[in-house]
Amino acid sequence: MGDPFGEGYVADGEHPVHEVTLSSFHLDATAVTNAAFATFVKNTDYVTDAERWGSSAVFHTAFTGDRSDVLTSVEGAGWWLAVRGACWRRPEGPGSSVGERANHPVVHVSWNDAQAYCQWAGKRLPTEAEWEFAARGGLEGARFPWGDELHDGRRWRLNIWQGRFPTHNTGEDGYLLTAPVKSYPPNGYGLWQMVGNIWEWCADWFSRETYQRGDAVGPTGPSQGASRVMRGGSYLCPDSYCYRYRVAARSSNTPESSSGNLGFRCANSAWCPHRDSAR
DSSP states (O other), X not given: OOOTTSOSOGGGOOOSOOOOBOOOEEEOSSOOBHHHHXXXXXXXXXXXXXXXXXXXXXXXXXXXXXXGGEXXXXXXXXXXXXXXXXXXXXXXXXXXXXXXXXXXXXXXXXXXXXXXXXXXXXXXOOOHHHHHHHHHTTOSSOSBTTBXXXXXXXXXXXXXXXXXXXXXXXXXXXXXXXXXXXXXOOOTTSXXXXXXXXXXXXXXXXXXXXXGGOOOBSOOOOSOOSXXXXXXXXXXXXXXXXXXXXXXXXXXXXXXXXXTTEEOOOEEEOOOHHHHHHO
8 A cells, every 4th residue: 555656645644655465355346326326315215414414515617506505615725615405416506417427426425425325235435445455456556547657648547637727627538527437447356437536435534644553454544533534536636736546545534524526435345155164
């Protein structure tokens, strides 16, 4: 785990590079989609944190609705708007809908919401170590799930920001907002879009000192904290501002937070009959 290129942000704690041993596990091939989340909500009548709070964070160029629905902007990051009515059903605000985006990743889900979905599905969130192992797709020490180069000169391999952030996204990769969950080739483990498109929640509490603790076997992060780990970057990441679509990159947010570029995928522990019979 960690950043072997020295490209990470100091505050994110991507160092030192260290070896970790994990037990076998399963990870969903894609992020949870709007269609899957809708089934969960229909079956449980679940209400997300964004719906209970009455607002969520929408990127300023994506906002759709009446300006009276903009409650405030985020201090120090004015391109994020707190929008009344924004939620997983209306990701760009009251004037939007996920009606045509069944196979896009669900967004505006908090860590709490992701946990609730996982419990309903009989799964769990991946640990940060599991996420990074899976994202690497079998490549050791590479920047991205496919290697070290961002693209091959002919096509983009992920959905991120191109252009002048935060005002002009050229959409060279084919998408201005989220892309369907199977829009780009999968990695060596058959996992789709582990980087770019949306941030993905992990189970762990976040600390910039996590890697200095030296947990080498099945690390699960600190026992407590103020924010939870997010991995993978999103469609809003430019290399000039948020070079966090590398497999080693880390970030975090508070468990109740939600935004138009934040979702999740599920994991599960692998059952091994040989291991169990040996106990």
